[in-house]
Structures are given as C-alpha cells and as structure tokens.
Amino acid sequence: MSIATLQDLLADFADRRDWGRFHTPKNLAMALAGEAGELAAEFQWLDPEQSARVMDDPAKAEAVRLEMADVLSYLLRLADVLDVDLEAAVREKTAVNEARFPAGR
Numbered sequence: 001m002s003i004a005t006l007q008d009l010l011a012d013f014a015d016r017r018d019w020g021r022f023h024t025p026k027n028l029a030m031a032l033a034g035e036a037g038e039l040a041a042e043f044q045w046l047d048p049e050q051s052a053r054v055m056d057d058p059a060k061a062e063a064v065r066l067e068m069a070d071v072l073s074y075l076l077r078l079a080d081v082l083d084v085d086l087e088a089a090v091r092e093k094t095a096v097n098e099a100r101f102p103a104g105r
C-alpha cells in the first residue's frame with residue numbers, strides 16, 4: 001500500500017467521523033509526539049537484549065505493532081494536512097545526512 005493510499009484511508013476514517021476539524025497541524029503534531037511516547041513506553045525498563053526480543057512475546061509484539069501504527073498514522077495525517085510529500089522529504093533529508101555524515105569516515 002502506498003503512502004497516498006494510506007493517507008486516503010486515514011482521511012476517509014476521519015471524514016466519516018467529522019474529525020477533520022480536530023486534525024489541525026498543532027493537534028496532529030501533539031498526537032504524534034504522544035504516540036511516540038506510547039511506543040517508547042513499550043521499551044521502558046527493558047535491557048538491550050530484552051528490547052531486541054520484544055517481538056517474541058505475542059502480547060508485547062501486538063502492543064509495539066499497534067503503537068507503531070499510531071505513530072505512522074499521525075505522521076501521515078500531518079503530512080497530508082500540510083501537503084508535505086513524505087517520500088520527497090525523506091529523500092531530501094537523506095541527501096542532507098549524506099553530506100553531513102560521509103560514509104567511510
């Protein structure tokens with residue numbers, strides 16, 4: 001499923017509930033930060049080895065997977081509302097990082 005298709009799915013979900021009025025850039029950015037915190041909380045207090053095996057526990061794996069979906073969903077909505085091409089933005093930022101951090105140094 002493409003980025004645009006996912007954005008259409010999320011926009012339709014919001015539109016059918018009349019939630020578009022709540023999806024201001026500020027609210028979406030704050031929701032994104034909150035969901036990132038919920039994802040981080042799934043790893044809180046795990047040691048490195050436990051965190052590497054987090055997907056071995058079905059209940060924990062489901063929690064991590066659903067928080068990842070929340071994070072991505074709010075990022076996709078924010079990009080949609082702000083008319084940001086996420087694929088182009090990732091390419092742009094990767095080029096910036098290539099210049100900042102040359103490989104092999």
Ligand SMILES: [Mg+2]
Pocket residue numbers: 035038066067070
């Ligand atoms: Mg969540």
